[in-house]
Amino acid sequence: MVSEVVTLEGHIIDSKVLANVLDDILSFGGEFSILEVHIGQTRQERSHARIEVRAESLERMQELLHIMGRHGVLWHAAEDAEIQLADMDGAFPEAFYSTTNQQTYVRSQKKWIEVKDQEMDCGLVHEPQSNTFRCVPVTAVRKGQPIVCGERGIKVVPFERTRAKGVFEFMASEISTEKPKHTIIRNIAGLMHDARKRGDRLLLVGGPAIVHTGAAVHVVKLIENGYIHVLFAGNALATHDVEQNLFGTSLGVYLDKNSLADSGHEHHLRAINTVRRAGGIRQAVEKGVITGGIMHACVKHNVKMVLAGSVRDDGPMPEVITDMVVAQDAMRSAIRDVGFVLMVATTLHSVATGNLLPAWIPAVCVDINPPVLTKLADRGSFQTIGIVTDVEPFFRSLVQELNSLA
């Protein structure tokens, strides 16, 4: 469904223009919402209305606009977008168009062309041969590339929650601890089950609290049952997961007794050192050094892992990408075919993922700390549903619900 806002001006009420236009839209099979009607306060004053018109496709919309034009309906005639050549590497021209995470079309050679690799806070690079447009981060700009500038010839089709009925209708928009979690988890299980059935890839973005709270065993089950195809995490998740496999502890705490191990604070560094000596996580799994846990399951079940470093990392593990520009690119390419995202107990990687995700990919964010979810919402990841709950019971229930669906 494509929408366009048109503006009518003049004596549109008395003269039946409004009535006729609405009639046209309906006759054509379109839909409309009346956004605004300002009617002249005197008879001489002109009236004014803004109507959102919806049609099935851009082609149908073009036709409908043509028809409506006969009534003198006015709107800003679409013009081709303005293109400027980048004048340097690593920066856009000053007037560059800054992208959102919504579905975007650029008008070029009188046609509306859907943007590829949609991502917020990027610029749009034109590829003249194919007449395509692509989101590109500022670091990737090269001198001479044609960049879309200004707002002209750009159409953004916002993601509508209502279109997602059946997906998110069960979810209240507010972030609250006082909600029936079990119902919500059952619905998430349904979404994941459906996504897997459709052949979508599922992405887990996870923080080390998964291991600290004893939930790694549940995540392993999700991987074994084919519910996770991509994992975004940092050095900490990998490290404490391996620590748990090698020493039975996470941050030095025995998970089965909740007591501190002697010299337990060293375990995570020893885990890192052991894996570095083995040459990497994959190698450590293959050599039998790592025998269980999330990392082991990822290697065994070919889960695509992107481990992105951070400035607080010890080590890091060899697979951790230490350069952030490289890490973002790795996440970008891994995210392209993902159809559902589950983010758990990590602000850093959740925000990073939210930055890269198009608005139409459903994402669920779970954290026990409400400010994390507020932060995600503040940063524009509107499609994310936030759930305030505890990590380990969340995953336990999720596994149970998925089992009951299988």
Added chain:
Amino acid sequence: MVSEVVTLEGHIIDSKVLANVLDDILSFGGEFSILEVHIGQTRQERSHARIEVRAESLERMQELLHIMGRHGVLWHAAEDAEIQLADMDGAFPEAFYSTTNQQTYVRSQKKWIEVKDQEMDCGLVHEPQSNTFRCVPVTAVRKGQPIVCGERGIKVVPFERTRAKGVFEFMASEISTEKPKHTIIRNIAGLMHDARKRGDRLLLVGGPAIVHTGAAVHVVKLIENGYIHVLFAGNALATHDVEQNLFGTSLGVYLDKNSLADSGHEHHLRAINTVRRAGGIRQAVEKGVITGGIMHACVKHNVKMVLAGSVRDDGPMPEVITDMVVAQDAMRSAIRDVGFVLMVATTLHSVATGNLLPAWIPAVCVDINPPVLTKLADRGSFQTIGIVTDVEPFFRSLVQELNSLA
């Protein structure tokens, strides 16, 4: 085990006094900890040591102190406590002794007498006939009652976590979200199971989030399985529990779909009105108006309920005690034979209960919001173990773990 701190002074090192005293203690079967040794910086200066001595019982301690006295060991000779008569109703004499929640003895007629109804922030009333002492809140003082004043002749035997080995040793003292909850819940289940076996009564202190999060069904199972004998709550828990039974909602939200009911915000007031019309919760259960939920289970299984009002209550329900002094007295008498306390999702009633509980009753406090637990700890309920987790999954796991023990 009773402990006493004794002070040695003089040339206790050179003259072998310290060595002899320690030898005496061990010969007698006692134990000691050397708390402090200050040794004179010149040969002329006197030395000084403080030793905590432990014996099996007060009687044995008296004997041991007698023996140690032969070496010239000094300590403040115990004198009988000072008593003053209350000079007015509803207030203590200025110099009154203010109680803690620790086991306390008062010396009277040269004997150490254990205080009854131990409770913090009370005074001690003497009953001369029986020569007993009892904790009494300031509101209950009557003119002419003999009240303990000053610090003389008072002995407090602090509750030691170490003595509670097997009970709380599995629990780290810090309040953190990043802990292996499952292990902790399994241990709580063990404690509850043991308490029930011993014939102790179990107290649940609960807030309305139990209903909002969909956990009422689990609490009903705990009641049915004999794991809850006393319930402390407020009007809100009762109201939303009945609301759920009558309308399927909690605060107007359908628990099975997490969506708002039409006019759902009225449901809680209609629930209150309906129960008031029936004459009370018990009557509504008996008449078949209320057919399920926590209130229903409490009535059916003779759980002792104390519903204490608060200034934010709508209604309230008829069983809710609106006068706080009366409510505290009801809680006091219901708490006397309780051996284990579970506090969930209510700051108000948890703090109120913590105020009344002696320090040696194990209590577990569960809340998703860490500041609640900090607040409890700040108010001196040291015996309370805090767990940051989500209410519904907590109860679900607890029921599962208890089932596996049964």
Added chain:
Amino acid sequence: MVSEVVTLEGHIIDSKVLANVLDDILSFGGEFSILEVHIGQTRQERSHARIEVRAESLERMQELLHIMGRHGVLWHAAEDAEIQLADMDGAFPEAFYSTTNQQTYVRSQKKWIEVKDQEMDCGLVHEPQSNTFRCVPVTAVRKGQPIVCGERGIKVVPFERTRAKGVFEFMASEISTEKPKHTIIRNIAGLMHDARKRGDRLLLVGGPAIVHTGAAVHVVKLIENGYIHVLFAGNALATHDVEQNLFGTSLGVYLDKNSLADSGHEHHLRAINTVRRAGGIRQAVEKGVITGGIMHACVKHNVKMVLAGSVRDDGPMPEVITDMVVAQDAMRSAIRDVGFVLMVATTLHSVATGNLLPAWIPAVCVDINPPVLTKLADRGSFQTIGIVTDVEPFFRSLVQELNSLA
């Protein structure tokens, strides 16, 4: 401004009914918003529109509806509200109308009558002599009183944020820690200054953290400068305020050094006992026992205090109302002429106050803990603006800003 939603049905587009109706409204000096237009998908199908019409007063609205009626505009003809007599004390008839905190009119003898003492979660009692309607809590119902039942003949005029422009326009609706607080505090100061100028009474609802964080000195200045006329609090604020005056501590912590006093945990109980011995806070101030602090300032400046008890209180202070039904009534009567409310660091009393406040009284709620504000919002106090910040700096800045306005 009064609004009414009217429904048009029939061939309203083709036949120019819609155009004519809109024209009428404008000619009459009214305003409208088109809420919904469903237009028949075939020519035979009837269309349907819902329009919100606004007029200056109920009288003008009646006229306008009369005019519009000539075009066959349909709406549910207003009928008089249904009245039933209460069949028992302390409960409404089953079908009672449950109130909101919005401005409400009841139709009686063909006139729309504004409800008095507007308050949410009440019923409406009719007083036939004066033909007036009043909100009454369930506890106050007496057998034989005429009670409004059902939804017929009730009109609710929702409070519009937009009407409050100049009041709350500077405030974002979200609760977030990452906001420019200083700007917000300056605006609150402006609101308080304006309210005082208009002669409105200002209400402070406060918790003990005001004293714990060292902010009592700022609150005293607000009282001295005439910015607080009513105080709602509990036993804890009063107690720790007096404790600070008598002992220099709050919960046993010296405020000027942030260190624990010896036996400091007894101070609050000794403060309570001392005031009880004096006969009350007022008497203790008059006798010179209490020489400073918030309680002292309230007595000296005739601030109306309502201290409502709670089940966790020690003591309590003599002025504390221990019966919650009595306390709510005291708050109700004190709130009637209040024009601005500041709620700080107390969930319990803030929710209680929110329950009693009509929606059009501006209220600002300050707490460092975001869930408190979420809880307030969840309970329907929509008019409350939440600010996540720290208590002492908040009051310090507020006093500075008010000084700069004076």
Added chain:
Amino acid sequence: MVSEVVTLEGHIIDSKVLANVLDDILSFGGEFSILEVHIGQTRQERSHARIEVRAESLERMQELLHIMGRHGVLWHAAEDAEIQLADMDGAFPEAFYSTTNQQTYVRSQKKWIEVKDQEMDCGLVHEPQSNTFRCVPVTAVRKGQPIVCGERGIKVVPFERTRAKGVFEFMASEISTEKPKHTIIRNIAGLMHDARKRGDRLLLVGGPAIVHTGAAVHVVKLIENGYIHVLFAGNALATHDVEQNLFGTSLGVYLDKNSLADSGHEHHLRAINTVRRAGGIRQAVEKGVITGGIMHACVKHNVKMVLAGSVRDDGPMPEVITDMVVAQDAMRSAIRDVGFVLMVATTLHSVATGNLLPAWIPAVCVDINPPVLTKLADRGSFQTIGIVTDVEPFFRSLVQELNSLA
């Protein structure tokens, strides 16, 4: 002060060995604490005591141990530490000694040598020519380097809070919102003032909430007044600071009105692009593109900035170090001469800084969100004092207090 724990065994009580040893220590001018006395339960059984002995310097300690040795005092004779050569780049030998953030000595050639560049979670590399030891992160290990292995010949001298009297004595150890913040802030001002007087460098570790909350103006004053010499931050602080200078907004919100700007969500990306076009922050300041704010003040006053990237960055700004291993090295070298650390509103950079800091550098961490401070404490930064308060008022009070000291 250097401490050593010695163990005495045998009939140390009866035979006066213990008395004589304590006498020796005092005669020598040393101090002791009796850690443990186990006394044989029968006369035949040997007794056992552990005593912590303290002397002024390692040299004096050696002498004292020699003296005590005459009484047959036993302790594990110090041996030189074990050294193994690294067998590969980027990893330690399996048995490596894992460092803490406490002052550490390594015994080599019969001397105790203080470790350089003390940092937790590193290994110790030996430099044979100078016979020195240095903390080295795992990434920096090169094949053939001599690495300390095992626990032998290592002495750790823990930082004692008590030694820091006058520094932190005013601070309660708990993290609580209910504390007198003003007193605490005054004391922090005192610490900063003293540090500057001593010629110590002061480090600010800051997050973007400094800008969002409107506190940048206060930080600029701290810089201008010489209270900040080093700044650790990320791309977000730099970006929103420049955004505020260029557009008047932070994350698109106008700080002086708390309202959203049109297209405000683009501002941060446009700020980044503008600075990238200028060649960097320094160049943008020099060219007059950036005319105020924190970045401007840092450039003008030669504050050493380390901006470390993260995976959620847009852009980033040219000065941001995108490789985390490089960023940690830059932080390491900038931290060496820092004498006081203030961490505000950033978990990521605070934990990263805590990882690098030796335990004896005083650090204050300010956040409105208590879990951040819990997280810091959980990760072993024991020297950090946590304060739960709001960022903007904190800085405002800090500037006022520092002005009153100047």
